[in-house]
Amino acid sequence: AEIALFAALRVPQAVAFYDAASDPHRPERLSLMGDLRDAIERNEVVLHYQPKMSLREQAIDGAEALIRWQHPKLGFVPPDAFITLAEETGNIHRVTRWVLATAISQLQRWSSQGLNWHVAVNLSARDLHDLELPRRVAHLLTLHKVKVEQLRLEITESAVIGEPVIAIQVLRELADLGLRIAIDDFGVGQSSLAYLRKLPVHELKIDKMFVQGLATHADDRMIVRSIVELAHRLGYGVTAEGVEDAAALAYLTKIGCDHAQGHFLAPALDTDSFENFAIGFEVG
Ligand code: C2E
Ligand code: CA
Ligand code: CA
Ligand code: CA
Numbered sequence: 001a002e003i004a005l006f007a008a009l010r011v012p013q014a015v016a017f018y019d020a021a022s023d024p025h026r027p028e029r030l031s032l033m034g035d036l037r038d039a040i041e042r043n044e045v046v047l048h049y050q051p052k053m054s055l056r057e058q059a060i061d062g063a064e065a066l067i068r069w070q071h072p073k074l075g076f077v078p079p080d081a082f083i084t085l086a087e088e089t090g091n092i093h094r095v096t097r098w099v100l101a102t103a104i105s106q107l108q109r110w111s112s113q114g115l116n117w118h119v120a121v122n123l124s125a126r127d128l129h130d131l132e133l134p135r136r137v138a139h140l141l142t143l144h145k146v147k148v149e150q151l152r153l154e155i156t157e158s159a160v161i162g163e164p165v166i167a168i169q170v171l172r173e174l175a176d177l178g179l180r181i182a183i184d185d186f187g188v189g190q191s192s193l194a195y196l197r198k199l200p201v202h203e204l205k206i207d208k209m210f211v212q213g214l215a216t217h218a219d220d221r222m223i224v225r226s227i228v229e230l231a232h233r234l235g236y237g238v239t240a241e242g243v244e245d246a247a248a249l250a251y252l253t254k255i256g257c258d259h260a261q262g263h264f265l266a267p268a269l270d271t272d273s274f275e276n277f278a279i280g281f282e283v284g
Contacts, residue, residue, distance in 0.1 A: 035071065036082055036091060040098050045069050047102050048268035049119065051278055052239065052261045055253045060278035062118035064154070064261060065103045066268040067095070083124065092126045096133075100140055104151060106271065108144040117278065120152040120182065125159035129166055134173035141177075148178035154205065156184045157195050168198060175200035182239065187227060196234075203258075204231045208242020211262065215247035225255050232256070 039045050049063035069077040086092040103119045110117055127133060141148055153174060160167045175181055182203035183196070187210055206227050213220035224240065231238035240252050243262030252260050266277050 036069070036086060037094065039069060039071065040094070044071060045098065046270070047099065047106070048270055049106075049274040050261055050268040051266045051274065051281070052118075052120070052259050053265055053281075055257055055260055058283050060117070060265075060281045062120065062152075062259075063274060063278075064120045064268070065099060065122070067099060068268075087124050087126050090126075092124045093130055096121075096123060096127050096130075097136065100137060100151075104140045104144050104146050107146045107150050111146065111150070115275070115278075116150065118150050118152055118180075120154050122154045122184065123159065125156070125162060125167075128155065128159050128170045129163055131166070131170060133170055134177060137174065137179070138177055149180070152180045152182060152203075154182045154184040156189065157186075157199075158189055160195055160199060164195075164198075168200075172200050175202075182237075187223065201236065203237040203239060205239045205241055206257075208262070211240045211242040211248055211252075212244055214251050215245050221251060224252070224257075228255050228257050 036045075046068050047065045048068050050066055051060045052062045052064060053059070054061045067079045067083070069079070069082055071077050083092070083095070086095050099121055103121050107117075107119055137151070140146075141151065155171070160171070171181065180202045181200065182205050183199070183201050184205045185207045186204040188207045204227060206224055210220045210223050210227075214224060228238050237258045239259035239261060240248075240257050241261045243249050243252065243260045243264045245264055248262070249260055249264060269277060
């Protein structure tokens with residue numbers, strides 16, 4: 001049974017099936033979570049950095065931090081699989097603390113070399129129920145002497161829907177520290193304009209579902225263009241994720257989208273590869 005579960009974990013669709021059918025007390029689940037806890041200590045978990053291009057400056061000015069687990073037996077476990085498990089088993093706070101500490105100490109190393117990139121970290125819904133989070137983030141920034149503008153946060157709107165009062169309070173405190181907050185996966189799932197008005201957010205990230213179709217679908221061009229306009233009218237910045245071809249990049253530049261991210265530019269890279277890519281980046 002363990003082997004089957006582990007094989008399933010490599011495939012996102014199978015993971016969704018596994019989650020739906022699973023019982024939280026099954027030993028396989030618990031052992032995987034036990035592994036994750038140890039994995040952090042054994043340095044099996046790393047952050048990779050996906051370059052973000054400023055379309056105005058035509059340069060890489062930051063990255064999204066994406067977690068990777070290199071498991072000794074299972075091989076590469078995709079984040080969607082273990083992040084979901086960590087959320088369900090209450091381990092997500094531990095993961096998020098590690099991600100924040102790692103990203104912030106990386107920012108410190110970069111700024112000591114004169115490299116002023118920003119790093120965006122993903123938060124889970126449960127993180128917004130953690131009233132300690134704003135204080136922890138403030139502490140880490142002070143400890144590593146990192147400017148608040150260099151750390152950014154990405155949340156999905158669904159993160160706020162479960163327990164809106166607490167989530168909005170935590171978000172507000174994070175924003176009051178000076179952190180820039182982006183709504184991830186904008187346009188799919190629970191995105192709702194009613195919530196948007198109540199949230200202290202600064203950026204929309206257009207979901208890759210719309211961006212991947214830019215070259216071939218007129219509908220997607222219309223949707224993306226409207227989101228860029230909406231974002232700018234509300235005073236938000238806007239990033240397009242899932243840029244997979246030159247035509248998408250050209251269209252996003254033409255309509256005034258602020259940032260682009262996607263495999264056409266680069267996938268998530270280890271720190272050395274990210275540095276080489278960002279410093280050597282040239283358009284075309
Ligand atoms: P996300 O935040 O929407 O991240 C974007 C995902 O799209 C990443 O998958 C990225 O590798 C992938 N991607 C980037 N460019 C392209 C492209 O051009 N085409 C396609 N098809 N995909 C692209 P990844 O790294 O597998 O992460 C999946 C999800 O796991 C993330 O979705 C995020 O929700 C979650 N995640 C990743 N790292 C963390 C983390 O540190 N903390 C939390 N809470 N969640 C994380
Ligand atoms: Ca994200
Ligand atoms: Ca996204
Ligand atoms: Ca996502």
